[in-house]
Amino acid sequence: MADSAAPSEPDAQALLWPFAWVVAAFVWLLAPSVAWFDSGELAGAAVQLGVPHPTGFALFDLAGHALARLPLGNAAWRVHLLGTLCAVAAVALVWRAWPEPGQPGRIQRWLRPVLWLLPLTLPAIAMHMRAAEVYAPTWLVAAAALWAWHTQTGGVRVAWLALLTGFGAGIHVEAALLPGLALLPAFWHTPRAQKPRALGIAGLLVLLSAAALVYLPLAAWRKPAFSWGDVRTWAALRDHLTAATIRAAHADRIGHNGLPALAHLVWRDAKWLLPLSLLGAVHLERRHALLPLIAMMLADALYSAFINPMGLRDDQAGLLVLLGLGLLAAHGLAALVAWRPGVALAPALVFVGLHAALLLQLRPDADLRAGGRLADRLLRDVPPGAVLFASSDHVNSACVWLQTAEGARPDSPCLSLALLRDPRMLRATAERLGEVGLADAATVVEAQRPVADRVRAVLAPWQDRPIGWEPGMAAEDSAVLARFRTAWPWTWLSPRYVAEKTRYADIAGWLPALATVCPTAAACADQPTLTHYLATATALVAATRMLPAADQARQLLETAVILADDDPKVLNNLASLEVQSSHPQRALALCERALAAEPDYARAHRTAARAALFLGQTDVAVAHARAYVAARPRRETQPWLEELASQAPPPAAAQLRGLLQ
Numbered sequence: 001m002a003d004s005a006a007p008s009e010p011d012a013q014a015l016l017w018p019f020a021w022v023v024a025a026f027v028w029l030l031a032p033s034v035a036w037f038d039s040g041e042l043a044g045a046a047v048q049l050g051v052p053h054p055t056g057f058a059l060f061d062l063a064g065h066a067l068a069r070l071p072l073g074n075a076a077w078r079v080h081l082l083g084t085l086c087a088v089a090a091v092a093l094v095w096r097a098w099p100e101p102g103q104p105g106r107i108q109r110w111l112r113p114v115l116w117l118l119p120l121t122l123p124a125i126a127m128h129m130r131a132a133e134v135y136a137p138t139w140l141v142a143a144a145a146l147w148a149w150h151t152q153t154g155g156v157r158v159a160w161l162a163l164l165t166g167f168g169a170g171i172h173v174e175a176a177l178l179p180g181l182a183l184l185p186a187f188w189h190t191p192r193a194q195k196p197r198a199l200g201i202a203g204l205l206v207l208l209s210a211a212a213l214v215y216l217p218l219a220a221w222r223k224p225a226f227s228w229g230d231v232r233t234w235a236a237l238r239d240h241l242t243a244a245t246i247r248a249a250h251a252d253r254i255g256h257n258g259l260p261a262l263a264h265l266v267w268r269d270a271k272w273l274l275p276l277s278l279l280g281a282v283h284l285e286r287r288h289a290l291l292p293l294i295a296m297m298l299a300d301a302l303y304s305a306f307i308n309p310m311g312l313r314d315d316q317a318g319l320l321v322l323l324g325l326g327l328l329a330a331h332g333l334a335a336l337v338a339w340r341p342g343v344a345l346a347p348a349l350v351f352v353g354l355h356a357a358l359l360l361q362l363r364p365d366a367d368l369r370a371g372g373r374l375a376d377r378l379l380r381d382v383p384p385g386a387v388l389f390a391s392s393d394h395v396n397s398a399c400v401w402l403q404t405a406e407g408a409r410p411d412s413p414c415l416s417l418a419l420l421r422d423p424r425m426l427r428a429t430a431e432r433l434g435e436v437g438l439a440d441a442a443t444v445v446e447a448q449r450p451v452a453d454r455v456r457a458v459l460a461p462w463q464d465r466p467i468g469w470e471p472g473m474a475a476e477d478s479a480v481l482a483r484f485r486t487a488w489p490w491t492w493l494s495p496r497y498v499a500e501k502t503r504y505a506d507i508a509g510w511l512p513a514l515a516t517v518c519p520t521a522a523a524c525a526d527q528p529t530l531t532h533y534l535a536t537a538t539a540l541v542a543a544t545r546m547l548p549a550a551d552q553a554r555q556l557l558e559t560a561v562i563l564a565d566d567d568p569k570v571l572n573n574l575a576s577l578e579v580q581s582s583h584p585q586r587a588l589a590l591c592e593r594a595l596a597a598e599p600d601y602a603r604a605h606r607t608a609a610r611a612a613l614f615l616g617q618t619d620v621a622v623a624h625a626r627a628y629v630a631a632r633p634r635r636e637t638q639p640w641l642e643e644l645a646s647q648a649p650p651p652a653a654a655q656l657r658g659l660l661q
Contacts, residue, residue, distance in 0.1 A: 015092050021113040022088045022120065026129055030080040032073075033401075035131030037314065040401035041226065043079040043132040047405040050224035051216055051231060054243040057134045059170030059212040061219075064132065075405050076132075083129045083136035090136070090143035091116045094327055097150040098289055100334060115334055119326020122269050124315040135319050138175040141168045142296055142320060145179035149186065149292050155198040157186045162202035166209025173243070174303055174320075176210075178296055216240065223432050225404040229424035230431075236424055258309025260599065262301060262318045270322055273329040280332030297324040309600070376402070379409050383517060388414045388468035412468070420445060420454045437461030459521040467518040568594035572604045579607060584614035591624075602631040609644065618652035622659075629659045 034040040038053065045052040046064025064079040072078055095116070120126060128135045141164050148160035161183040168175030183202065190198050220231045231237045238244075270277070284290040300320035304312055311317030379402060382388050390396040399414030413433065419426045423446040430438030441457035449457075459467065575590035591608035594601055609624035625644065629637045638660055645656040 015096060015112075018113040018116055019088055019092050022091070022116045023084060025113075025117065026084045026088070026120070026126075027081065029130050030077055030084065031131045033076050034398045035076075035080065036127075036397075037316075038397055039080070039131035039133055040397035040399075042134065042397075043076055044401040044404040045224075045226055046079050046132065047075050048224050048226070049215075049219050049222070050226040050404065051219050051228050051240075052226070053228045054240045055173055056213070056216045056228075056231070056240055057171060058215040059167060060134050060137055060172075062170075062212060062215060063137070076401065079132045080130065083131065083133055086136040086140040087120060087125070087129045088116070090139040090323075091119060091327070093140070093143040093147040097147040098284070098331060100338075111334070111337060115330040118273070118330040118333065119323050122273075122322050122326050124265065124269050124319060125322055125326065127315060128319065133316075134172045134175075135316065138168070138172045139320065139323055141171060141175040142178045145182050146292055146296065148179075149182055150289060154190050155194045155201065158183065158190055158198045158202050159205055161186050162205040163209050166206040167212075169210040170212035170215075174300065177303065178299060178320075181295070181299055182292070213241070220428070223428075225432070226400050227425075227428050227432070228418075229422060230428040239424075258305035258312050258317075258600075261309060261312035262305050262321070265312055265315070265318045266321060266325070270325045270329075273325055276329035276332040276336075277325045278328075278332070279335060280328035280330070283331060283335040284328070293324055293327070297321050300324075376408075379412070379414075382409065382412050382468040383466045384411055386412045386466040386468045386517065387462050387521070388412055389417055390414060419458055426458070435461045463522040464520055467521045469518065568598040568601050568604060571597075572601065572607055575604070575607045575611065579611050579614065584611040587611040588615065588617075588620075600631060602628050605631070606640065613644065613648055613652070618648065618655070621648070622652060622655045625656055626659055634660070 031039070034043070042052050042057065042060070043064065044050065046061045047068045049061060049065055052061065060082075064082055067078045067082055068075045070078050072081075095112075120129065145161060145164050148157055148164065152160055161179045164179035165176050165183055168177070168179055187195065187198060187202070216231050217237055220227050229236060229240060231240045281290055284293075297320060300318065304317035304321070308317045379388070379399070388399065390399055396414075396416045396418075400416075402408035403410070403414050415429065416425075419429060419438075423442040426442040426445055427439055430436065430442065437460050438458065441454070441460065444457040445454050571590045571594040575587040575594070578584070578587035578590065588608055588611040591604045591611060594604040595608070598604070605624045605628040609621045609628060612618075612621035612624060621644075625641065629641065641656055641660055645653040648656055
């Protein structure tokens, strides 16, 4: 394929109107209140300059705080705006760095916003542009690194990449990793005489631009309404910046084989673009612009599959791979237009029409208030003076936002059940609330005592206060997430998508069935109701202390399985309850369904091993135990294996203990 004319690079002014057009296309789809998963926590931390979950995202917080002060909309909308601005700016930078095929005529200028929309309307990409998240700023840093690589040379290129590496450290670990990797070959290609000066400037710029990280310990000293752990010591700050705390808190949810999950994400979201992506790659290869993008996509793929595979399950990893494919597809479409404008014009018009219909269908009043409705309903139903514990990612995030940014229900502290896993966060919360008993509870948590002991210790300071307990069946998270995932028009028209929208039509309607309020903490501590937490922590093991409570938990979980569309986490929760309720056959079947959907789900292997052992299927039990041991660190598997071996017949017990060798 030959270009009809020499390639041209668009000037900055020519990119202003498509930038404004695409921002306008997305800005009215921003969540008007609290949104999905971590967005409430991140937005709340930005508004009141708190410390969100590791790795802290200091520069994101500071940028979100600046936007929150603008006289536009409400505070949530302003912070959510950061994602849209960063994502569109990332596309603009890449388009600025890449030469456009053909002479930029009327069709190309008219088509440019469509080309920009192409990567940004991928479902997982668009989702992160509509609510506060750290991924869009990460894309901007990566795009700026590509721009610096293509447009700068020598020491100037090294300086730009060093500056971006430092800024990236304040946003997300991957935002520092990508320009940091590009910095090495950039320094290598710097002329020998310039290398000493370039090295000194690079080191200084990295340190200066990474200075935003100092904000984290300063914020912790301020004792904001939300602070994840205590980051005022070097050791605590190190663990926070390396995500050691959150990895320890959620170790049993982190798998080790993310390649199938990454392939599923790419195929699900971008399979329709692959031919155009291939065309764009062939076109870029002639201009030696492909290698840096492919290297960045490969780095993101390795990071997502082997360092953060848990993020793939929530569409929070592998996003640069998707964005890169979308950018290549947009360039491929541009090359097609430059080659045969008449051939490409009709598909472009169809694309614009379908996406216009999609944007109209996703109007905020009908779609994006779901998260706020769910949170408002939960807080509204809590008795005066109650303490609310939330295990659902969405509800915990929503409570953080509503209480720290909107001042909702100041009489009812809303606490994350991550307190039962993170003693530093528990001590910081104790200091902020002035609850000495919580500091004592941190010792119990730090000692890794059984979950039931941790629950009692955390509840102890509020013996006479009512307790609101959100059990976290994961169904509400799935329902909120479904509202924020855009879809390709052909997916939107499919019966499955219509069925999903019908299923989640009234998200607040079934919330009361998933929430429990105890009259006092003292009365609650000995009731199996509290063990609903184990749906996400230890799989409802203690829910069998009383059969009525076990039956109630089973009904909730069965409802969650239906609502969450066979979510592996929910299936395993129900399987764990069935094991303890003397239904191991059903438990094993549920585990097999969970593992069919997510083969590396370590917790399901653990539950399946116990169920198979109760059924006398020792070979199956040993196989699942072996899979669990292979996926988890020895310090976590050894106590569990010893307990399981103590319940097994001698031959199986010997095999189980042999797994420790």
